[in-house]
Amino acid sequence: xxxxxxxxxxxALVAHVKMQPKHTIASTIKLHTVNEGLPVLDDVxxxxxxxxxxxxxxxxxxxxxxxxxAREKFYExxxxxxxxxxxxxxxxxAGETVEDxxxxxxxxxxxxxxxxxxxxxxxxxxxxxxxxxxxxxxxQHMINVVNxxxxxxxxxxxxxxxxxxxxxxxxxxEPYNLFNYxxxxxxxxxxxxEEIDLLERMYFDAIRLxxxxxxxxxxxxxxxxxxxVGVDMSVVRAGDLAFAKANPNGLNxxxxxxLSRYSGISDRLKVFGxxxxxxxxxxxxxxxxxxIWYFIEGYNLRSFEYPKDVTKDCIVYKVPIDDQVLIFYxxxxxxxxxxxxxxxxxxxxxxxxxxxxPCDRQDYETACNQVYPDRWLKARRKNEI
Numbered sequence: 072x073x074x075x076x077x078x079x080x081x082x083a084l085v086a087h088v089k090m091q092p093k094h095t096i097a098s099t100i101k102l103h104t105v106n107e108g109l110p111v112l113d114d115v116x117x118x119x120x121x122x123x124x125x126x127x128x129x130x131x132x133x134x135x136x137x138x139x140x141a142r143e144k145f146y147e148x149x150x151x152x153x154x155x156x157x158x159x160x161x162x163x164x165a166g167e168t169v170e171d172x173x174x175x176x177x178x179x180x181x182x183x184x185x186x187x188x189x190x191x192x193x194x195x196x197x198x199x200x201x202x203x204x205x206x207x208x209x210x211q212h213m214i215n216v217v218n219x220x221x222x223x224x225x226x227x228x229x230x231x232x233x234x235x236x237x238x239x240x241x242x243x244x245e246p247y248n249l250f251n252y253x254x255x256x257x258x259x260x261x262x263x264x265e266e267i268d269l270l271e272r273m274y275f276d277a278i279r280l281x282x283x284x285x286x287x288x289x290x291x292x293x294x295x296x297x298x299x300v301g302v303d304m305s306v307v308r309a310g311d312l313a314f315a316k317a318n319p320n321g322l323n324x325x326x327x328x329x330l331s332r333y334s335g336i337s338d339r340l341k342v343f344g345x346x347x348x349x350x351x352x353x354x355x356x357x358x359x360x361x362x363i364w365y366f367i368e369g370y371n372l373r374s375f376e377y378p379k380d381v382t383k384d385c386i387v388y389k390v391p392i393d394d395q396v397l398i399f400y401x402x403x404x405x406x407x408x409x410x411x412x413x414x415x416x417x418x419x420x421x422x423x424x425x426x427x428x429p430c431d432r433q434d435y436e437t438a439c440n441q442v443y444p445d446r447w448l449k450a451r452r453k454n455e456i
Contacts, residue, residue, distance in 0.1 A: 072182075073178040073179045074160065074179070074182065077109070077120065077162065077163060078164050079108070079161045080102055080139075080142075080159060080161050081137070081139060083139070084139045087146065088102065091146055095146065095147060095149055096146050096147075096148050096157075096364075097147070099150060099157070100157045100159055101115065101157065101159070102159050103159065103160045103161040110158050114156050115157065115188060116155040116157070116187075116188060116370075117158075117188070117189050117191065117370060118157065118158045118159070118188055118189070118190050118191070119145075119157070119158070119159040119193065120159075120160050120162070120179065120190055120191070121142075121161070121163065121192075122163045122176060122192055122194045122199050123136060123137070123138070123162050123164050124165045124194065124195045124196065125196040125234075126165065127232060127234050128196035128197075128233070128234040129235075135195055135350060136350075137350050138162070138350055140350055140352045140353075140356040141193065141350070141355075141359040141360055142193075143352075144359070144360035144361075145359075145360035150367075151364075151367075151371065152371070153368070153371045155370060163175050163179065172199075172202075173201065173202035173205075174202070176192075176203060176206075177202040177205050177206045180202070180203050180342060181209060184206060184207070184341060184342075189341060189342065189343065190342055190343070191343050191363055191366060192342070192343070192344040192345070193344075193345055193359070194344065194345070194347070195346055196233075196234040196347065197218075197301060197303050197344075197347055198232055198233055198236075198237040200216070200218070200238075200299070200301045200344065201237040201240055201241065203301075203342055204216060204249070204299065214248050214249065214250060214298035214299065215249075215251040215297050216251075216252050216298065216301070217252075217255060217294060217299070217301070217334075219255045219256055219301070219302040219303065219306050219327070219330055220255075220256060220257065220305065221256060221257055221261050221280070221303070221306050221321060222235065222257065222258075222262055222305075223238060223254050223262050223267075224236065224237055226238070226239045228240065228242075228243045234347070242273070250453070251296070251450070252270075252275045252276075253275065253293045254276070254278070255277075255290050255293060255306075255330065256278070256280050256283055256322055257277055257278075257279055257280065258279070258280050258320065258321075274449040276293060276449065278290065278293070280320065280321065280322065283322065284322075287329050289431075290329075290333060291333045291431065292408075292429035292431050294333040294337050294340070295337045295377075295407070296337075296339065296428065296429045297337060297340050298339060298342070299342045299344075300334045300340060300342070300344070301343075301344040302327070302330070302345045304317075304345065304347045304349070304355065305347055307321050307322050307323070307327050307358065308322065309321075311323050311324040311327075311354065313354040313355050317355075324358050324361070327358070327362060328361055328362055328365045329365070331343075331362040331363075331365040331366045331369070332365040332366065333369065334369060335366040335368060335371075335373075336369040336370070338373050339377045343366055345362060345363070374402075374405050376402060379400065379409055381400050381427070384404050385400040385401060386400070386401045386403060387400055388400075388401065388435060390438040390439055392438060392441055392442075392443060397410060397411070397447070399411075401435075408429070408430045408431050408434065408435060409427040410428050410430045410435075410438075410447050412426040412450050426450075430444060430446060430447070434447070
């Protein structure tokens with residue numbers, strides 16, 4: 072069984088849990104311990120799993136051995152008005168080879184997907200996104216992956232996989248499950264022009280750090296359309312992390328927590344990961360804990376509008392542009408927007424249906440000004456390939 076690969080939480084961490092005040096998360100979360108073993112998951116909706124693997128991170132000075140400090144900070148927090156039971160299932164320890172670790176992560180992810188349980192993975196280097204992605208091989212649908220990172224992580228597809236090249240492997244290695252890849256928070260000087268050009272040619276989405284700084288709500292439609300979201304903590308600026316290898320520019324703590332909350336709210340999202348965590352007792356550990364908190368808060372606010380039923384609870388707006396009529400839907404329950412991406416009958420269509428693409432009011436206003444929304448254009452062109 073896939074869960075048999077998991078190692079229990081350390082006795083020191085369990086002791087820390089027992090010391091926490093009543094009503095904190097520590098008193099409500101189920102734990103995988105040495106004495107009691109794995110908890111029963113019959114009613115559990117969200118699990119936390121640490122992955123102690125970072126050998127494919129060229130910049131890692133030491134093998135990651137624990138993620139306890141972020142967990143401690145999380146257990147100390149008080150839950151919101153939550154109804155979703157949670158569990159911390161402990162850690163995946165590094166295998167004899169990196170491929171051994173990948174195998175375990177893939178098996179775990181596939182098991183949790185089949186059980187309709189959402190894992191929050193804590194890592195470890197971000198190449199662990201690749202075995203998470205490969206867990207979808209057994210499911211007959213294309214998926215969308217979002218990378219919250221200052222880098223695209225496309226890399227050289229001819230070189231072995233690493234924390235800087237795993238997205239390129241998703242694109243080029245069969246079976247092809249990736250319909251869309253989106254990056255949030257990239258900084259141009261960390262990415263080669265070749266990578267930027269490739270992203271454009273593939274009609275993938277990318278929102279620069281500067282644009283998110285101006286308006287973090289730009290990320291909401293992207294995250295609403297995601298199946299998997301991975302956050303590289305290097306996207307957060309050094310002043311909010313206290314990590315030795317953090318970058319001077321990046322998202323602040325409030326912004327990264329907002330993106331975590333948007334991820335949790337997404338009805339479509341099945342896997343959330345936070346990677347490149349520096350296990351030190353500092354501001355960074357507290358921020359990771361708060362990111363987990365906001366993700367779970369978002370999950371408990373889900374409105375279950377995916378897949379969207381446009382026959383009810385929607386206002387329909389039709390906008391003619393040239394020889395097209397763009398059809399927008401606005402939910403009367405949440406105020407969120409979608410735009411219809413029509414089925415194209417004469418091509419080998421990847422979607423095979425009228426698909427609703429998440430968007431926002433700005434996209435509707437752009438269409439009213441006789442300009443095609445950028446995400447709609449990219450999705451349509453990708454659908455025609």
